Each structure stands twice: as C-alpha cells, then as structure tokens.
Amino acid sequence: MDLFFLAISATFVNNILLAQYLGNCPFLGVSKKLETALGMAMAVVFVTIMAAIFTWSVFSYVLKPYGLEFLQTLSFILIIASLVQLVEIILKKQSRVLYNGLGVYLPLITTNCAVMGVALLVAKKEYNFIEMLVFSSTSAVGYGLALILFAGIRERLVISAVPKSLQGTSIALITAGIMALAFIGFQGMA
Amino acid sequence: MANKYLDTLTGGLWKRIPPFRLVLGLCPALAVTMSAENGLGMGLATAFVLTLSNGAISTLRQVIPSKVRIASYIVIIATLVSIVEILMKAFFFPLSQQLGIYIPLIVVNCIVLGRAEGFAAKNPPLLSMIDGFSVGTGYALSLLLIGSIREIFGAGTWFGMMVFGETFEPMAFLVSAPGAFVTIGVMLALQNLFSRWRGEKFIQG
Numbered sequence: 001m002d003l004f005f006l007a008i009s010a011t012f013v014n015n016i017l018l019a020q021y022l023g024n025c026p027f028l029g030v031s032k033k034l035e036t037a038l039g040m041a042m043a044v045v046f047v048t049i050m051a052a053i054f055t056w057s058v059f060s061y062v063l064k065p066y067g068l069e070f071l072q073t074l075s076f077i078l079i080i081a082s083l084v085q086l087v088e089i090i091l092k093k094q095s096r097v098l099y100n101g102l103g104v105y106l107p108l109i110t111t112n113c114a115v116m117g118v119a120l121l122v123a124k125k126e127y128n129f130i131e132m133l134v135f136s137s138t139s140a141v142g143y144g145l146a147l148i149l150f151a152g153i154r155e156r157l158v159i160s161a162v163p164k165s166l167q168g169t170s171i172a173l174i175t176a177g178i179m180a181l182a183f184i185g186f187q188g189m190a
Numbered sequence: 191m192a193n194k195y196l197d198t199l200t201g202g203l204w205k206r207i208p209p210f211r212l213v214l215g216l217c218p219a220l221a222v223t224m225s226a227e228n229g230l231g232m233g234l235a236t237a238f239v240l241t242l243s244n245g246a247i248s249t250l251r252q253v254i255p256s257k258v259r260i261a262s263y264i265v266i267i268a269t270l271v272s273i274v275e276i277l278m279k280a281f282f283f284p285l286s287q288q289l290g291i292y293i294p295l296i297v298v299n300c301i302v303l304g305r306a307e308g309f310a311a312k313n314p315p316l317l318s319m320i321d322g323f324s325v326g327t328g329y330a331l332s333l334l335l336i337g338s339i340r341e342i343f344g345a346g347t348w349f350g351m352m353v354f355g356e357t358f359e360p361m362a363f364l365v366s367a368p369g370a371f372v373t374i375g376v377m378l379a380l381q382n383l384f385s386r387w388r389g390e391k392f393i394q395g
Contacts, residue, residue, distance in 0.1 A: 019367045021221035025214065025300050070276060073294040074268040081261055110264070111298045113217045120291040163379075165386065169213050170378040177371030184368065 003134050010135050011142035012186035016114050018146055018179060023114030027147060028172055032158075037151030039098045041144030045137070047080070047087055048115050052136030054079045055119040056129070076119050077110075084110045114143050150179060198317055202324030208301050209332060209374070210381050212325075215301040219333060220370040222292050226349050229337025230330060231285045235278065235293060237326025239270045240302050244322030246270075248310040263306045264297065271296045301329060340364045340373055 016022050023044070030040045055076050063069055087109070091099045109115060118139050122132050153175055162171050206212050209219045218236070223229040246266050247254075254262045275293050278286040286293060296302065305325055310318040341347055344364030346354050363369045 021217050021367070021370065022295075024216040024220060028213070028216070070272060073272050073275065073297055074265070076294075077264055077268045077297050078261075081264055110260070111300050111303055113295050113298045116295060116298050117291060120294055124291060165383040166375075166379045167382075170375050170382060173371050173375030173378065177368040177375060180368035180371055184366070 003130065006131060007134050007138040008186075010138040011145070012183060015142045015146055015180075015183050016117065016139045017143050018176070018183045020117065022117040023112045023143060026109070026112050027150070027176070028169060031147060031151040031154050031172070034148070034151045034155055037147050041147045043087060043091075043109060044112065044114060044147075045140040045144050047083055047109055048118050048140035048143070049133075049137050050083055051076075051080045051115050051119055052122055052132055054083065056122055056127075056132045059123045072120075072123060076116060076123075080115055080119070081110045114140075146179065146183075150176065153179070195317065195320060198321045199324050202321065202326070202328040203331070204328075206325060207328040207332060208325060209329070210378060212301065212304070213378075214304050215299045215329060216374070217295065218292050218299060219336060219374060222289055223333055223337040223340055223370065223373075224365050225341040225345070225347075226334055226337040228285070228288055229333035229335075231282065232289055232292060233326075233330025233333035235274050235289075236296055236299060236301065237323065237330050239267065239274055239296055240305060240326040240329075241319055241322040242270050243267045243302055244305055244310040245315050245319040247306045248313060248315040248318035251311050259311065260303070260307070263303060267302050267306070268297050301325065336373060336377065339377075340369065344369060 010016070014020060017024070017027060026040060026044075030036045058075055058079065059072065063071060063075065088099075118136050121139075122135060125135075127135055154172065157171060157175065166174070202208075204211075209215050215236070218232050222232045243263075243266055247263055250262075250266075271294060274296070275286070278289075278293060305322060309321045313321070338348060341349075342353050343361050346352065346358045346360045361369075364373060
C-alpha cells in the first residue's frame with residue numbers, strides 16, 4: 001500500500017516537472033509538437049529508470065560503504081552521460097524517424113535535470129531497491145504525462161491569437177503555471 | 191581591445207542576461223526563488239561555477255579532442271560543483287539545506303554547459319572568465335529579482351524582514367509552484383514589451 005501511495009505521489013502530487021521544477025529546458029523546447037513530445041517522453045522514461053538503477057547501485061554498493069558520498073555528483077553525471085550516449089546509438093540504429101524527430105534534444109537529456117534529479121532524490125531519501133524502482137518509473141511517467149499534455153495544449157496555442165509580447169516562451173510558461181495549478185488539485189489524494 | 195573586454199563584461203547584464211534573454215537555466219530559476227535569499231545564494235553559486243568552468247575549459251580548449259568535448263566539460267563542471275557543494279555545507283549550512291538537490295543540479299544547468307560550448311571553447315581564458323563572471327552575475331541578479339518579487343508579494347517579507355506590516359494579506363499563490371511559472375512568464379512578457387518599445391530586434395522566440 002505504501003508503494004501505491006509512493007507511485008501516486010510521484011506521478012501526480014509531487015510531479016517532477018510541475019511541482020519540483022525539474023527538466024524545464026527540454027519541456028519548453030520539444031513541446032511544440034505532440035509527436036516529438038511523445039518521443040522525448042519515452043526517451044526520458046527509459047533513461048530515468050536505467051539511470052536510477054545504475055546510480056542507486058553505485059551509491060549503495062560503492063560510494064556509501066567506502067564513505068565516498070562527496071563523489072556523488074561526479075559519478076552520477078558520468079553514468080547518466082554514458083547512458084544517454086547508449087540510447088542515442090540504439091535509437092539511431094532502430095528508429096531513424098524518431099532519431100530525426102528528436103534531433104538535438106537527445107544529447108540534451110544529459111543535461112535534463114529530471115534524470116539527475118530523480119537519481120539524487122533516490123540517494124537522498126535512501127530508498128531500497130523496490131522503492132527506487134517504483135519512484136523512478138512513476139516520476140518519469142509523470143514527467144512524460146505532463147510533457148505530452150502540455151504539447152497538446154501548445155499545438156492549440158499556435159492557432160490562437162496571443163498578444164505579441166506574450167508569444168513564445170512567455171505564454172508557454174504561463175500555461176505551464178495553470179497546468180501546475182491543476183496538478184495541485186491532486187494534493188487531496190495522498 | 192579594451193572594448194572587447196568591456197563588451198563581454200556588460201553583455202551578460204543585459205544583452206545576454208539569463209534566464210530572460212538566454213532562455214536557459216529555468217529549473218533553478220523556478221525552484222529556488224521562493225525567497226530573495228535563496229535566489230541570491232543559488233545565483234552566486236552558479237556564477238562561481240560558471241566563471242571557473244569557463245576559465246578551465248578555455249585553458250584546456252586546445253587539448254580536449256572535439257569528439258569527447260561535452261563529456262570533458264561535464265567532468266570539469268561536476269568537479270567544480272562538488273567543490274561548491276562541500277564549501278556551502280561547511281560555511282552556509284542552513285542555505286545549503288534549503289537549496290537541497292538544486293546545488294548538485296548546477297551540473298546540469300544548461301547555462302554552464304551553454305557558455306562552455308558557445309563561448310569558452312572559442313575564446314582565450316581571461317575573456318572567457320570575464321564572460322562567465324558577467325553571465326553569472328546577470329543570472330544571480332535575475333534570480334534575486336524573481337526571488338524578491340515572489341517573497342515580497344507572496345510572503346510579505348524581503349530577506350526575512352517585514353515589508354508591508356501586519357495588515358498585509360500575502361498572495362500565497364506566488365510562493366507555490368504555479369506562481370513560479372506565472373511570475374517568470376509575466377516577466378518574460380514585460381521584457382519583450384520593453385525590447386519592442388526600444389525597437390530592439392525580437393530575439394527570443
């Protein structure tokens with residue numbers, strides 16, 4: 001039951017994007033079209049879960065027993081960077097269309113703070129393996145959900161008349177604010 | 191010659207001020223600006239990393255092979271961030287507790303990597319350090335401004351001091367998550383309006 005609450009909380013209540021503000025750069029960058037948002041969401045889900053598994057293992061079996069917690073930042077970012085490289089190679093081979101669609105944003109997953117943020121949160125809260133798995137996957141799904149929903153709204157924004165000064169990033173941020181407001185409504189659940 | 195240095199020094203304060211002109215580094219700008227103090231602390235930490243990372247990367251720019259440059263940059267930046275993390279824990283413990291995971295997350299702040307790739311990789315060390323300092327200071331000022339607005343209107347205080355007196359009803363919305371998005375959105379719009387009024391080119395899209 002605890003795991004269920006953890007899942008709900010990570011997906012909706014403490015949504016990594018709208019309540020913890022992680023991963024905003026790609027959020028604004030790739031959310032102009034639903035299709036790219038979908039690809040990005042999938043890539044983020046995959047990388048986040050993999051990164052959480054690897055960083056968790058390194059943290060609890062290498063860094064912690066030997067008192068090397070101060071190397072956390074350095075080791076985590078290296079793990080994530082190499083993972084992203086791997087995903088890029090696989091996508092290039094397996095799905096040319098998706099690869100072309102994501103373009104420059106795939107390398108940017110390295111600097112997507114959502115991935116790193118989940119890894120750091122897992123280490124900070126000292127989750128065990130199962131909790132880590134549930135937390136990272138639901139967080140990533142929550143991120144994907146917010147990204148895809150937002151892309152849907154943004155596609156409609158293009159055809160509506162927005163005042164000139166508010167165009168672009170500005171209206172996108174305000175829309176994200178309203179979405180975050182909607183997600184606050186989930187707080188009663190957990 | 192002197193002009194070039196001056197140009198770089200002032201560039202970060204208006205022409206390239208993040209996160210408004212350079213729409214990078216939004217996550218910390220949204221996350222830690224609940225109060226002016228947090229915003230300023232985060233901004234200064236980022237500025238410190240940015241100045242030194244620009245200097246280090248620029249010094250090593252001839253040595254780093256271009257194929258693995260991003261990875262090398264990240265290692266340099268991560269090392270500097272670890273130093274900041276440890277220093278802050280030692281000297282500003284309460285602040286470092288409040289900023290939490292956002293301090294290690296400076297590593298993935300797009301501004302730092304963006305300036306490394308966009309400026310330090312092509313320019314000599316001193317100029318790169320000036321650029322890092324200027325963009326970093328601009329970022330710190332922006333975060334201070336956002337933090338001040340949110341704290342003054344959202345909590346009625348500034349750096350913990352009462353601003354409006356007892357009768358003021360704070361707008362708690364501004365301190366909450368959605369408030370952060372809306373504050374920055376509105377500030378971007380104002381900045382666009384100002385730029386258009388001055389007849390500057392419309393940069394950010």
